[in-house]
Structure formats: C-alpha cells, structure tokens
Amino acid sequence: MQVFKTSVLLTFVLLCCFVCIFGDGFHSTLGHLKAQASPQIQAQAATGVIKRLIPDKAELFQVTVDPRLGPVGKDTFKVLKENGQDRVNLVGTSGVAAVWGFHHYLKYYCFCHVSWDSDQLSLPEKLPPVNITVTSVDRFRYYQNVCTTSYSFVWWGWPRWEREIDWMALNGINLALAFTGQEAIWQRVYLKLNLTQTDISRHLSGPAFLAWLRMGNMRGFGGPLPNSWHSQSLALQHRILARMRELGIVPVLPAFAGHVAQAFKRVYPNTSLTLMADWNHFSDEYCCPYLLEPTDPMFKTVGNMFISELVAEFGTNHVYSCDTFNEMTPHTSNVTYLSAVSSAVFSAMTDVDPSAVWLKQNWVFVHDVIFWTTDKVKAFISAVPIGRMIILDLQSELYPQYKRLHSYYGQPFIWCMLHNFGGTLGLYGSVENINMGVFDGRSLENGTMIGTGLTPEGINQNYVVYDLMNEMAWRAEPANLTEWFSAYVRRRYGTVDDHVNKAWQLLKSGVYNFTGLRKVRGKYVICRRPSLELRQWVWYNTTELAVAWDELLSASSQFHSAANYRHDLVDVTRQALQVLGGDLHNIIVSAFRKGNLTNFRQNTQLFQNLLNDLDVLLGSNEDFLLGHWLEAAKALGTTASEKQLYEYNARNQITLWGPHGEIVDYANKQWAGVVSHYFLPRWSLFLSALNNSLATGIPFNQSHTAEQIFKEVEEPFTLDTTVFPTSPQGDSIAIATDIHARWRSHFVARRPLRRFRHYRGRATLGIFPPRSRVFSLNTEVA
Secondary structure, three states, rough: HHHHHHHHHHHHHHHHHHHHHOOOHHHHHHHHOOOOOOHHHHHHHHHHHHHHHHOOOHHHHEEEEOOOOOOOOOOOOEEEEOOOOOOOOEEOOHHHHHHHHHHHHHHHOOOOOOOOOOOOOOOOOOOEEEEEEEEEEEEEEEOOOHHHHHHHOOOHHHHHHHHHHHHHHHHHEEEEOOOOOOHHHHHHHHOOOOOOOHHHHHHHOOOOOOHHHOOOOOOOOOEEEEEEEHHHHHHHHHHHHHHHHHOOOOEOOOOOOOOOOOHHHHHOOOOOOEEEOOOOOOOOOOOOOOOEEOOOHHHHHHHHHHHHHHHHHOOOOOOOOOOOOOOOOOOOOOHHHHHHHHHHHHHHHOOOOOOOEEEEHHHHHOOOOOOOHHHHHHHOOOOOOOOOEEEEEEEOOOOOOOOOOHHOOOOEEEEEEOOOOOOOOOOEHHHHHHHHHHHHHHOOOOOEEEEEEOOOOOOOOOOOHHHHHHHHHOOOOOHHHHHHHHHHHHHHOOOOOHHHHHHHHHHOOOOOOOOOOOOOOOOOOHHHOOOOOOOOOOOOHHHHHHHHHHHHHHHHHHOOOHHHHHHHHHHHHHHHHHHHHHHHHHHHHHHHHHHHHHHHHHHHHHHHHHHHHHHHHHOOOHHEEHHHHHHHHHHHHEEEEEEEEHHHHHHOOOOOOOOOOOOOOOOOOOOOOHHHHHHHHHHHHHHHHHHHHHHHHOOOOOHHHHHHHHHHHHHHHHHOOOOOOOOOOHHHHHHHHHHHHHHHHHHHOOOHHHHHHHOEEEEEEEEOOOOOOOOHHHOOOO
16 A cells, blocks of 8 residues: 555655756747747847847846746746846747836836737836746637737738737747748749639738638638739748747748639649639639538648748748638538548648648637537547647637537647627626636646637737736736726736726726627627617617726826827727717617607707717827728739729728628728718718708618618729728817717716626626636537
8 A cells, every 4th residue: 555655645745847948848849839949149149139128228127038037838927136236137938028018117117008909118217127037827828819820910011010029929839830932932833733823813912802702701802912912922931030049939820721713624624623612602703712522632731832832931839820721611511521531631731841840820619519419520620730829729718629628638728719700899898707717728627728829810909908918917816906906907007097097997888898609799889880789789878988087088187198098088089979879870760660750850960960970080090090001902013903803802891891792890990981982972872861861751772772872872982992081180188078078978868787698698787796607618619
C-alpha cells in the first residue's frame, strides 16, 4: 500500500512538473509557433512601438527581451521602476510581451488609455514606481475574423496597419491573421494552371468582398481586381509580416480550402468537381465556385502549388487558415467524405510545410448545428492529428461549442469573443458572459483551451468590450465589473467624475449586459429597408439608457476637450435617437393601420426630423463620417476607373451588399452621409407611399414600394460619386445638448421602465439581475 501511495504521489508530482514545463500539453505540436526573430530585433521593434506612442517620453522606458523569463509556452513580462530611478525597465519573453507590459503599466499605474477611437496619454510628470511580473494564463492571444479584412481593413495603407500592429502588441496579441496579398498568389497559380487572365478576372471579387471569395461563398462581384491592386497588396503584406515577426507576433497565412474558379472545369474537364451551393441567393454570375473533390489528384496539385508559391513569396511561421464549408452545407453527410475533405486540406499544407498547423474557425459548426452533429464534427476535425489543428470557438461569449463538442475531441481551441457582425454600430456587449465565460472554458475537465481571442467581423465600435476581453488573457479570476468600469472611465477620460461614472455603470448593467440567446446583428429599425413589419427589439432597460445619456451630458463642461468623451457622447446620443426612431416607427405603423392621418403625419415629420438630427450629430465627430471610408477607397486607385471601382465597392458593401441587395443592410453604418443620403431618402419615400395610401384609400403595396426604393435610392447611392466631408462639422457637445433638449421628453413618454430578457426564444418582462445562462448549455443543439 505504501508503495502504491508513493507511486501515485510520484505520478502527481511528475504531472505537475509536466504542466509547469509544457503548459497546456500541446508544446510538442504547437511549441514551434512562437517568435523567431532574435531578442535584439524584438527589443528594437518593441522600442519602436513605445516611440510611436509617446515620442517625448520614450527614453524613460528600457526594453529587454529574455525568452527565459517565464514558463515555456506562455508569455511573461516584468515591469520594474524603483524609487529614485527615472527609467522603467521592461523585460518580456518576446517583443509582444515587453510591449504588453508597457501597456499594462500605462493602464494601471499611469491611468492612460489606448484605443481604436482616441488615446489618452497624460502621463504623470514623475513616473510611479512598480515591481510586477505577469504571466499569460494561456499560450495564445488571437486576433481577427476572416471577415475583418473586408469590413474594416480593406482600404488601409501602411500607416493604419502599423498603428493596428502596435495595438496588437500593446494588448499582448501573439497570433493574428495575415491574409493580405493572397489574390496575387492565386493569380500566379491559376496562370501556371493554364487559366486565362479573363478567367481569373471573372473569378476574383472586388476588394470589399474578398473575404467571401476566399471562403468559396461567391466570386467575381465588385471586380475585376486591377494589377495595381496586386502590386500594392504584395508590398503591403511584406511590411505587415516583417513588423509582426519583428515583434514576435505569429502571422497566420491562408491555405487552400478546395475552392477553384469555374473556368477550372473547362481547362480540366476530367477532374472531379462539385458546384458549391447558392449562398444568399446570389445569381449565377457571382455565385458558386467549384469544390475539388478531395480524392482527385488535382486537389493535392493545386493545394501544393498555392502553399509553395505563398511560402516562396512570404516565408512562413507554419500556421495556416482556411474554411471549406463556411455557411454552406456539404453535398453529402457521409462522415467518410467529411473526413477526406479535412485530411486533403491538411495534407496540402504539410506536403509543402511538414510543420504546418491548421487554424480553423468553428463558424460552420455554429451556423448549421442541424447538419454538423457531433459525429460529423468529430469525423471532420479528427482527420487531422491531435494538436495540429487549432479551433477558434468563434462566438464563445454567446454560442460556445466546446462543451457540445467535448473540447473538440482533443484538438486545442481558443475561446473567442465575436461580438460584432458587419462592422455595424450600436451599443452592445455581453460583459457578464465574457467575465465568467473564459474561466468556464479553462475549467473544463480534460479541457483543451489554449488561448483567448478577438474575432469581430468589424472593429471601431464598443471599445469597452474589447478592452475587457483583452484582459482575460492575464486575469486568474473574473474582474469586479463595477470597479473595472469605473477604472475604465478614469483611464479613457483622464480623470474621475461622478456623472460619467454613473453613466457607465448604467451602461454596464444595461446595454452592455446582453445575456440571452437571441442573435444580435446590428439591424436596428432606422438602418433597415423600410417596412411595416419591422419590430423594435431591445434587451435592456431603455430608461436607464436615457439616464446614462443625462449623466454623460452633465459632465460636458469638465470633459469638453477630451476626444474620447466627445466620441462617447455622440455614440450614446446616437443610441438614444436609434431607440426613439424605433419607437416612432411603431407609432407610425399603428396610426397607419388605424387610418389616423393626423397622427400619422405628425409622427412622420418627427421621424424625418430625428434622422436629420442624427446626421448632423454624426457629422460633428470624425469617427462617424462616411467621407473617411470613401476617400480611403479611392486613394488606392491609380486611375480614374480604379477609383470609381473601389468607390462602388465601398458604397455597395455598407448598403446593398450585392448587386440586388442580396444581404441588404447587413453591414450598415450609422455615419453622417449614409443617414442623409441613404437611410433618410429610403424612409421618406416609404412614408410618402404610406401617406398616399391613407389619403387615397388605395391599399399600400410593400413589394412595389421596396422596388421603388431600390431603383430610386439604394442602387443610385452605390453608383453615386458625391464627395462627403472628411472633417467634422460643428461642435459635438453643443449639438448633443440641443438634441437632448428637444428629444429627451419623447424618450421618457414612450419607453416605460422595462427590460426584455430572451431565453430559448421566450421573452419575459421585468427587471432581472444579470445572470448568464449561456455557459450552462450542454445540449446537442442550443
């Protein structure tokens, strides 16, 4: 018995030592996914981030990179400044870790703030002393959705990319997509495979729609891609990769998912091809690339050619990403076939790069849970050796799949917050779910969680949610959200104030605390194609939103020069008008159906006034201007025709999303210019049609009106070339104050104290304590 006890104790000790040395248990398969640049190069790159952020005080920070500082497989930073010393010493296991430590010091010791909106970098004259060592809880901090490249990054040049890579490092991100330039690689591959330039031009989508070309959802729309685009993209990708690698960020390159151009069937008539399913009702002209059957020898040939060409151009850090069945159901449910597809995709990587790891989004398993039952998922992901596929549990904050799929049957996964669809605006978040969910993932018995990640389709919105999520990478337990929000406001605005703190506490418990299961997609009434059938839906106490608006505006005299305050005041005022717009729509529909012409016309005028006010408000802040989006697109064009093509791409994506509105309003933007030239004209035409129906007694024809809206407003907007301002007009605080004075009383009258909570499709009314039920779901289909 004593021998047995000793044996058990020894086994336990050895297990503890193994975990300490090898971290998450995947070091043998993932340990090579790490910084490859020398410590000196990484330290130099980290110092560059500091110089760009605080050039006047950068000399006060000394950076050293020492990979031996912390445990294997995790990043560690040490920040040290003793009393009497001027300089802060930053030591990190990588360049990323050192910059992460620098940012940690800025946030928690200097009360500074760096965000997508604006920075608040009022450092104290004398830097405070510090002596801390922090180690990441997991191996990876991941960033990007495959759609982010199209919804947010598409028009970026190097200056904006440099800023974003700096932001990644500041937040400890060490694994990120690097998808720029792959169409140039595909053009080379297709030419070698004897497709013509015309074939390729018909296949490659326009810049704003490349994400869905890459996933096999569509082809050609918004194209053709000019050669200048390829040249610019290649040069940009080289700079992106160089900077990522210098800092120690592992870039994720694209791989071959199996999709090929339709011309492939003509050039190789004997290959085994399956036409992909129709996606979102796109016409034959733009839908349905072919999928090479995994058993066809050409699958290996094409896959190897692409990876070889890619690696020859860009080098590799051995991790690749692709999705074969994104939002498309396979033509057969045969598990052997599904396994063969996965095996073929992975083999196309490892034939060229034996150290390859496949990083895969799990969205296909979320989007179609009816098809992707546990046996099919297991067959698909188990075809890849354990530890050679990393699964992004893409929307863990609302639809985690790691329990349903038993920690992905042994494959490592990353707990991700998706949060945003289409880059839409609108205050929204699930802070309670984030605060507890990450720890739920880590606590799984025999769990395989190896990281945290941000996977929004679009950025530049709701920064508070992303700031909180980024902190989950180092926190050992959930944050006190009341304290955290107070500290966030202090950092963001630069000082403490009771009014703004009250405002943000209300936002925390209301609009930022969605805990239900209903899909939130940013399609609010004022932003949608007009209809009598639209319904306002909120998950929070809208009276609390109004009070938060009051409190935020009350602090205007103190924060009038704070850029982040002005941004947030515009955003909260925008949210209030958004809610009121939905209310007015309900009243208008009710008046129309009751035949009350007087009431109808009164509220119709109010609705249109509201949209006019909204446009003026948004136009007062540079973060809400259509002009930036359009001018960035045109700036990439080298000829007049290219500028015109890119502007069409930019306009179409945020409105019709397709030639005929196939995904209309999915990526809508509440920007000045969009409201005045797109939302308002649509609603004016619609309301005029309703008025005529009431006045004449002729029944309203929704289909006819929708067709009229398309022909007279929506399609013309995508083809228009009106130039919009790139500089704000007017004073945000004065405009918000005026709007508040004229609209606040409407808000109180029309929104009683209530909150909607949605669980499994049921809605109940009343005030409820914040409590998530997302992480208690273990059912086959949630």
